[in-house]
Amino acid sequence: MVHQVLFIIFALICVAGAVNLLLQRHPINSALSLVVVMGALALIYLLLGAEFVAAVQIIVYAGAIMVLFVFVIMLLNAGAEERSRGSHVALWVGGPGVAGLAGMIIYLMFRKDTHFNPVTVGNMVSPAQDNTHGIANLLFTRFLLPFEITSVLILIAIMGAVVLARRER
Amino acid sequence: MVPLSWYLTLSAILFCLGVSAFLLKRNIITIFMAIELMLNAVNLSFVAFANHWHNLDGQVFVFFVMVVAAAEAAVGLAIIIAVFRTRETLNVDQVNLLKL
Numbered sequence: 001m002v003h004q005v006l007f008i009i010f011a012l013i014c015v016a017g018a019v020n021l022l023l024q025r026h027p028i029n030s031a032l033s034l035v036v037v038m039g040a041l042a043l044i045y046l047l048l049g050a051e052f053v054a055a056v057q058i059i060v061y062a063g064a065i066m067v068l069f070v071f072v073i074m075l076l077n078a079g080a081e082e083r084s085r086g087s088h089v090a091l092w093v094g095g096p097g098v099a100g101l102a103g104m105i106i107y108l109m110f111r112k113d114t115h116f117n118p119v120t121v122g123n124m125v126s127p128a129q130d131n132t133h134g135i136a137n138l139l140f141t142r143f144l145l146p147f148e149i150t151s152v153l154i155l156i157a158i159m160g161a162v163v164l165a166r167r168e169r
Numbered sequence: 170m171v172p173l174s175w176y177l178t179l180s181a182i183l184f185c186l187g188v189s190a191f192l193l194k195r196n197i198i199t200i201f202m203a204i205e206l207m208l209n210a211v212n213l214s215f216v217a218f219a220n221h222w223h224n225l226d227g228q229v230f231v232f233f234v235m236v237v238a239a240a241e242a243a244v245g246l247a248i249i250i251a252v253f254r255t256r257e258t259l260n261v262d263q264v265n266l267l268k269l
Contacts, residue, residue: 007171011179018186018206027198034202037183041209044179047171048220053212053231060235065205065242072246073198076253081196081260090192098189105181109174134225135232143229150236157240164247167254 007047013040025080027073031066038062052132176217183210197252197259201245208238 017036024030038061045054139147187207194200212231219227249259256264 003171007175011175014179015182015186018183018190021199021202021206022186022190022193027196027202030194030199030202034206037206038209041213044176044213045216048176048216050216050219050228050231053216053228056232056235057212060239061205061209065239068242068246069198069202072249076198076250076259078196078198078259081194081199094189094192098185098192101188102181102185105185106178109177109181131225131228135228138225138229139232143233146233150233153240154236157243161243161247164244165250 003047007044010040010043010047013037014044027078027081028070031069031073034069035062035066038066050131052135173217173221177214180210180214180217183207183213195260195262197249197261197264200261201242201249205238205242208234 014037017033017040020033021030021037024033038057042054042057042062045051045057184207187203187210190203190206191200194203212234215227215231215234219225219231252264253259258264
């Protein structure tokens with residue numbers, strides 16, 4: 001019962017932040033509402049018993065990536081976005097289209113032949129092994145090759161960012 | 170206890186809000202933030218399924234998604250800076266060199 005109430009509170013915060021991202025005209029307001037969404041998602045991860053992912057969500061997403069976004073917004077001095085003189089067809093078809101997409105996914109979740117058991121907190125692998133320990137074991141045994149490849153990917157991304165953002169002369 | 174379908178519903182709603190922000194926003198930085206929102210929605214369903222099947226593979230995948238998102242944010246924002254240097258605008262309607 002407590003979990004359901006907490007989930008509903010954090011889910012409402014999440015959806016409110018996402019809707020605010022959609023409605024705000026100024027990019028800095030959108031960025032800050034995205035931080036709210038990410039913080040609420042971290043709390044939902046805690047409800048799911050994923051402590052490591054919740055911590056990484058706060059540190060990497062809400063910390064590093066969003067700070068990068070805010071830096072770029074300030075660096076480019078981005079103002080409020082202009083209304084586009086785009087087609088109204090996009091609005092009138094796109095809105096119901098997105099609503100239909102959401103309805104279809106939710107319908108698939110609630111269909112009778114999909115039996116999902118309730119999610120309980122702390123039902124991970126074994127009680128002796130905590131969440132971070134389990135992830136580390138997996139990461140450095142079964143997923144060692146992808147883990148090493150991501151380090152190469154990060155290196156390439158750093159070099160690409162430096163090359164792209166450098167001033168041409 | 171919270172049913173798995175609630176988590177997946179929240180994930181679907183967040184993903185669709187990300188799609189609509191991606192389609193409706195005109196500022197290139199906000200469009201980029203919409204992509205991050207969609208990645209977060211997918212991460213939520215990964216963690217929910219990891220919890221449901223008592224298997225940590227989903228959380229390891231979330232870790233990889235976060236790494237790729239960080240790399241993507243660095244390169245994407247560098248591209249945005251380069252676009253702003255050459256075109257002097259952040260409005261995607263005015264970045265239409267390849268449009269017929």
